[in-house]
Amino acid sequence: MDTSALRVVTKVVRAVPPATLRGSLASVPRLPPGPGARASVELLDAIHRFAPEVRLHPDDRYRPSSVPWYLQNVRMRRHRAWWPDVRILDVGEVNVNTLIAQRSGGQSSGQGADRTNFFLEIAANTTETRRGRLAIAECYVHFRRAPGTSTAWDLQYWFFYPYNGDITTGADFEHEGDFEHVTVRIGRDLRSVQEVFYHVHNTESTWRRPGEFSSTSEGHPIVYSARHTHATYWSAGKQARTALPDDHTADGGPVWQTWDHLRLVGHRRRPTAGQEWIRYTGHWGQIGTGFSWLGGPYGPAFQGYWLDDDSGG
Structure with missing residues (x-):
């Protein structure tokens, strides 16, 4: 092409x-x-x-949503390490346009390729917002040439969850904002799947070839969303992890057919109309303390996966 x-x-x-x-x-x-x-x-x-069928865990309290719905219930701040955070936008003032139009402390919330200290924080309808809203959830699509080849295409499908829940007692792994994704690599003919990248937890992520994952009768790859962490897996059951709490995936929960809810986001410098949020340079949830994963993540275009899944987040 x-x-x-x-x-x-x-x-x-x-x-x-x-x-x-x-x-x-x-x-x-x-x-x-x-x-x-x-x-x-x-x-x-x-x-x-090739849009995936996502099988959500039946016991997961936190479902996906759309980005615009989430923005209605958050406020924006700019984090300062040793000083109070700076108020930027309050609840009701955050939308796709204002999200990327802020400047504070020499930083821009929607210009450039550098990550910033802006962050969003759930500040209205907390319980409802954390639970997400599957009925209006959107799957965000980014496509690119597969790195290192001129013959294959990568189709990235991004899922947004307002909240990543706790998965163990005695440790706090919760955080606001949660972007997960899978990448379907297809051949030159645009009709054959070569492999699928399942985003698990950074270095635990993996490519799976046909025969190593399941598909629907129509050819949609099946993705299992882990309880509360929303890590993407290729099978149901206990997903053992080294030194960290195990993930759990299962059948029997809601089945999200993402192909009826797709939105193409374009590219960071040239987002499609209505998807300009992809340019947001800050965190999608409150900045946590201690371990880096306890804070809200950066958006898809500011993660290493955006250009090369093998590069990590």
């Missing part, structure tokens, strides 16, 4: 930003003639065809 195909994909998605990807595919009446245009539609179709 050439660069003209990428431009067509961007144009198509910008034209109908509120629609699901299925709707986007149905709303492509005037593509320029030629192989580039045809390939772009085939790529959009592949994004839909």
Whole structure:
């Protein structure tokens, strides 16, 4: 696929930003003639065809949501290590546009590639917000050429959970904001899956080849979301970990068919309309104390996985 195909994909998605990807595919009446245009539609179709089925744990209190819904219930602050945090935006003032338009302490919340000390904090409807809202959850899609090759494509599917719950007694592993993802690598034909990257916990993440994971009858890779941590796995059961609490995945909970809730986010410098939140440079939850994982994470475009899953977070 050439660069003209990428431009067509961007144009198509910008034209109908509120629609699901299925709707986007149905709303492509005037593509320029030629192989580039045809390939772009085939790529959009592949994004839909290989979107994962996420099986949520039946005992997990914390479900995914959409980013805009979460923003309605948070406030923004800028962290200072030895001084009180700086108030930036209060509840009701945070939305996709204001999120990336703030400046404070020489930092910008939506310009540049550097991570900042801005952070979001759940400050309204705390219990309800932490639980998420599966009915309106969105799956955010980023696609790229597979690193180190000109023949394969990586389709990244990002899931947002407002809250990462505790999984053990006597240790605090909870934090606000939780981005998880899987990456489906497809071949040049845009019809064959070469492997799937399951984001577990940084260095525990792994690629699985066909035969090492399950798919639905329609070919959607199956993803198991671990109880409370939301780490992504390829099977149900106890997921043993070294020196850290085990994860647990299971059937019997809600099944999220992400292909009916897809949003293409574009790229950090060129987000698709309505998805400008991808440029936010700060934390998606309150900054914790002690261990680094106890604070809210940075967004997808500010994690190493964005450009290369093998590079880590």
